[in-house]
Amino acid sequence: MKVKDIADIIEDLAPQALAEEWDNTGLLVGSMDGEVSRILVALDAVPAVIDEAVSWGADMIITHHPLIFKPLKRVNLDTPVGAAVGRLIKEDIALYAAHTNLDKAKGGINHVLAVRLGLHDVEVLIPEGNSSSGSGADLYKVVVFVPEEHGGAVQGAMAEAGAGHSGNYSHCAFRTGGTGTFKPLEGANPYIGDEGRLEEVNELRLETVVTGGRLSTTVAAMLDAHPYEEVAYDIYELKNGLVENDVLGLGRVGNLEAPASLADCIETVKEVLGINSVRVARGHEGDRAVGGREIERVAVCGGSGGGMFTAALRAGADLYITGDVGYHDALDAVNAGLTVVDAGHNPTERIYLDTLVNILDREVSPGIEVRRAAWTQDVFRVV
Numbered sequence: 061m062k063v064k065d066i067a068d069i070i071e072d073l074a075p076q077a078l079a080e081e082w083d084n085t086g087l088l089v090g091s092m093d094g095e096v097s098r099i100l101v102a103l104d105a106v107p108a109v110i111d112e113a114v115s116w117g118a119d120m121i122i123t124h125h126p127l128i129f130k131p132l133k134r135v136n137l138d139t140p141v142g143a144a145v146g147r148l149i150k151e152d153i154a155l156y157a158a159h160t161n162l163d164k165a166k167g168g169i170n171h172v173l174a175v176r177l178g179l180h181d182v183e184v185l186i187p188e189g190n191s192s193s194g195s196g197a198d199l200y201k202v203v204v205f206v207p208e209e210h211g212g213a214v215q216g217a218m219a220e221a222g223a224g225h226s227g228n229y230s231h232c233a234f235r236t237g238g239t240g241t242f243k244p245l246e247g248a249n250p251y252i253g254d255e256g257r258l259e260e261v262n263e264l265r266l267e268t269v270v271t272g273g274r275l276s277t278t279v280a281a282m283l284d285a286h287p288y289e290e291v292a293y294d295i296y297e298l299k300n301g302l303v304e305n306d307v308l309g310l311g312r313v314g315n316l317e318a319p320a321s322l323a324d325c326i327e328t329v330k331e332v333l334g335i336n337s338v339r340v341a342r343g344h345e346g347d348r349a350v351g352g353r354e355i356e357r358v359a360v361c362g363g364s365g366g367g368m369f370t371a372a373l374r375a376g377a378d379l380y381i382t383g384d385v386g387y388h389d390a391l392d393a394v395n396a397g398l399t400v401v402d403a404g405h406n407p408t409e410r411i412y413l414d415t416l417v418n419i420l421d422r423e424v425s426p427g428i429e430v431r432r433a434a435w436t437q438d439v440f441r442v443v
Contacts, residue, residue, distance in 0.1 A: 061095075061096050061097075061424060061425050061428055062092065062093055062094060062095060062096060063087065063090060063091065063092050063093070063094040063096055063120060063154045063156070064092040064093065065096070065424075065425075066096055066099065066120060066122070066156070066420070066424070067086070067087060067092065067156060069419075069420060069423045069424070070122065070156065070158050070162075070420075071230075072230075073158075073162070073165055073167065073168070073419065074158050074161040074162040074164070074165035074168055075161060075165075075222075075225060075230050076161055076220075077161075077219075077220065077221065077222035077223075077225060077230075077274065078160070078161040078164045078165060078188060078222075078225075078308060079159060079160045079161040080160040083126070083159050083160045083161075084126040084128055084129055084130075084157065084159070085126065085157050085158055085159050085160070085161055086156065086157065087154065087155070087156050088126060088127055088128050088155045088156065088157055089127075089145055089148045089149060089153070089154060089155040090120070090148070090149075090152075090153065090154025090155060090156075091154070094119065094120070094152070094154050095119060096119045096120045096154070096428065097117075097119055097427070097428060097429065098116060098117055098118040098119055098120075098428070098429045098430075098431075099118060099119070099120045099121075099122060099420060099424070099428065099429070099430045099431075100112060100113045100116065100118040100120070100121045100122070100431060100432075100433050101121075101122050101123075101413055101416050101417050101420070101430065101431070101432050101433060102121060102122070102123050102124075102413070102432070102433035102435065102436070103123060103124050103125060103406060103409060103410050103413065103433075103436060104123055104124075104125045104127075105121055105123050105125075105127040105144055105148075105155055106435060107143075107144070108433075108434075108435040109121065109123075109433045109435050110144060110147055110148065110151075110153070112433055112434055112435065113151075113153055113433075114147075114151050114153070116431075118153060119152070119153060119154065120153065120154040120155075120156065121148075121153060121154070121155050121156070121433075122156050122157075122158065122416070122420075123155065123156070123157050124157070124158065124159060124162060124169070124409055124412070124413075125157065125159060126157040126159055127141060127144055127145070127155060127157070128141060128145070132145075160310075162412075162416075163310055163362065163363065164188055164308050164309050164310055165308070166308065168412070169362045169363075169409055169411075169412040170185075170310065170311055170312045170360060170361060170362055171312060172411060172412050172415050173312070173360050173362050173381075173408060173411055173412070174312035174313075174314050174358075174360050176332050176411060177328060177329065177332055177358065177360060177381065178316060178317060178328065179312070179313075179314030179315065179316065179358055179360070180314055180315050180316075180317060181314050181315050182312050182313070182314035183312065183313055183314065183375075184308065184309035184310070184311065184312060184313075185309065185310060185311025185312055185313050185359055185360075185361065185368065185371050185372065185375055186309050186310040186311055186368065186371050187308065187309040188271055188308040188309045188310075199269050199270070199271060199272075199297075199298040200269065200270055200271075200272060200275050200295055200296065200297055200298060201267055201268070201269050201295070201296040201298055202218070202223060202267065202268055202269075202270060202275075202278060202279065202282065202293065202294075202295055203265060203266070203267040203293060203294045203295075203296070204265075204266050204267075204282055204286070204291065204292070204293040204294075205240055205263050205264070205265055205266075205291075205292045205293070206263060206264050206266055206286060206287075206288075207251075207252065207261060207262070207263055207264075207287065207288075208237070208262050208263065208264055210285075210286070210287050211235055211264040211266055213285050214266060214282055214285045214286055215231065215233050215235075215266055215268070216231070216285075217281040217282060217284065217285035218233075218268055218270075218278050218281055218282050218285075219231040219233075219268075220281065221274065221277045221278040221280070221281035221282075222270060222271070222274030222277060222278055223268045223269065223270035223274065223278040224268040224269065224270070225308070226269075232268065232269070233266060233267060233268035234266075234267050234268075235264045235265065235266050235267075236264065236265045237262065237263070237264055237265075238262075238263060238264075238265060239260050239261070239262065239263065240260070240261045240262075240263035240292075241258060241259065241260050241261075242258075242259055242261075243256065243257065243258045243259065244256070244257070244259070248289065249289055250288075250289060251287045251288050251289060269298065275295070279293070279295070310361060310365075310368065311359060311360060311361035311365060311368055311371065311372075311382075312359070312360050312361075313357065313358070313359040313360070313372065313375040313376075313377055314357070314358065315356060315357050315358075316355065316356055316357070316358060319354035319355065319356045320354060320355050320356075321354060321355070322340075322342065322355060322379070322399060325355050325358070325379060325401070326338055326340065326401060329381060329401055329403050330403075332411070333403055333404075333407040333408065333411060334407065335403065335404065335407050336442065337442050338401050338402060338403045338404075339385070339401070339402040340399070340400070340401055340402075341385065341390035341391070341393060341394050341399065341400040341401075341402070342394060342399040342400070354378075355378045355379045355399070356378055357375070357376050357377050357378050357379075358377055358378065358379045358380075358381065359371070359372035359375055359377035359379070359380045359381070360380070360381045360382065360408075361380075361381075361382040361408075362382070362383070362408040362409045362411070362412070363382075363383055363384070363405050363408060363409050364382075364383055364384035364405055365380075365382035365383065365384070365385075366382060366383075366384055366385035366386050366389040366390070366400075366402075367386075367389055368382070369385075369389055369392070369393040369396075369398055369400060370396075372393075372398060373393070373396055373397070373398050377398065378398070378399065379398075379399045379400075379401065380393065380398055380399070380400045380401070381400075381401045381403055381408070382400070382401075382402065382403070382408065383402060383403060383404045383405035383406075383407070383408045383409075384402070384404075384405045385400055385402040390402075404438055404440065405438075406436075406437075406438035406439065406440075407438060410436045413432050413433075413436065414432060417430050417431065417432050
C-alpha cells in the first residue's frame with residue numbers, strides 16, 4: 061500500500077475538513093506515493109518513537125499530535141523539531157497526524173473516552189460549526205452553476221474545504237443538468253463564448269451543504285476551482301437542519317448507569333486510564349460533587365479541554381473530566397457549580413491508540429503490519 065492509501069483510511073474516519081483552522085493535520089513528512097508495509101501508531105513523534113520505528117523497520121508513523129504546529133522557516137537539525145524531521149527524511153519514514161479532526165470524529169477519541177468511562181446516551185459537547193454554544197450548528201446549502209466538464213473538480217474542491225459531510229460520508233452533493241445562457245459584454249473575458257454573442261452552455265446545478273464554520277472556506281475553494289470569470293451561486297440558510305449531536309464535534313457528554321459518588325468516579329477514571337492520581341477541583345461537600353449531589357451526568361474532553369467547562373455546564377454535567385485545566389478555569393467551574401477532574405492531557409488521549417491500531421489493522425491490505433508504539437509515557441511525573 062502507499063501512504064495515500066493509509067491517509068484515505070484515516071480521512072474516511074476523521075476528514076481533515078473537521079480540523080480546527082489553527083491545526084496542522086495530514087501528511088507532515090514524506091510522500092503520498094511512498095510504499096508502506098509497517099505502520100507505527102503513537103501519540104507524539106518523540107525521539108523514542110522514531111527510534112522504535114527505525115528499529116522495527118516502519119515506513120510510516122501516525123501520531124495524534126502534529127510534530128509541526130507552526131510553519132517552518134528552516135529545518136535546523138540542532139532543534140528538536142528539525143532533528144526529528146531530518147531523521148524521518150533520512151530514514152524514509154512518512155509522518156502523518158490526525159489531531160482535532162480525530163477529536164471530533166464519530167467514533168473518535170472523545171467518543172471512545174466517554175464509552176470507556178461508562179457513559180450512556182452519549183452526545184457531542186460542542187457540535188462542529190458551533191462556537192461553543194452547545195446547541196447545534198447552523199447549516200447552509202451552497203448552490204453553484206458550473207459547466208458539465210468541471211462539475212467534479214468544483215465539487216471536489218468544495219468537499220476538501222469542508223462541504224458535503226454527513227455522518228460517516230463525505231463529498232455528499234446533488235447535481236442536475238440544464239442549459240445556462242449568457243452574453244459576454246464589452247470588456248468581458250469569457251471562458252466560453254465570444255463578446256456580444258448569446259451563448260447556451262450545458263451546465264450542472266451543483267448543491268451541497270456546509271456548516272457555518274466552513275462556509276467561507278467552501279465558497280473560496282469553489283470560486284478558485286470554477287472556470288468562469290463571473291460565477292453564479294446562491295447560499296441558503298437551512299433553518300430546519302442541525303449537525304447531528306452524536307456525530308461530529310468536540311467533547312462528549314452522557315449519563316452514568318446509576319448515580320455515583322465522586323470517589324467512585326475518580327477510581328473509575330484512574331482504572332480506565334491506567335493512572336495513579338488525578339487533580340480534582342470541587343467545593344467542600346466531601347465525597348459528592350459541587351452542591352452536595354451525587355454524580356449522574358458527566359462531560360469529557362480528551363487532551364486540553366479546561367476552557368470548555370462552560371459547555372459542560374450548559375449540558376447539565378455534574379462532573380467534567382479533561383486535561384490541562386488552568387487554575388482560573390477550575391476556580392470558575394467550581395464557583396459555577398461544576399466539579400472538574402484533571403486526568404492529564406496524555407492519559408485522556410492515549411486511551412484511543414489501541415482503537416486506531418485495530419481500525420487500521422482491519423482496513424489495510426493483508427501483510428501490512430500495524431502496531432502501537434511502546435513509548436506512551438506522559439511528559440509529567442508525580443513525585
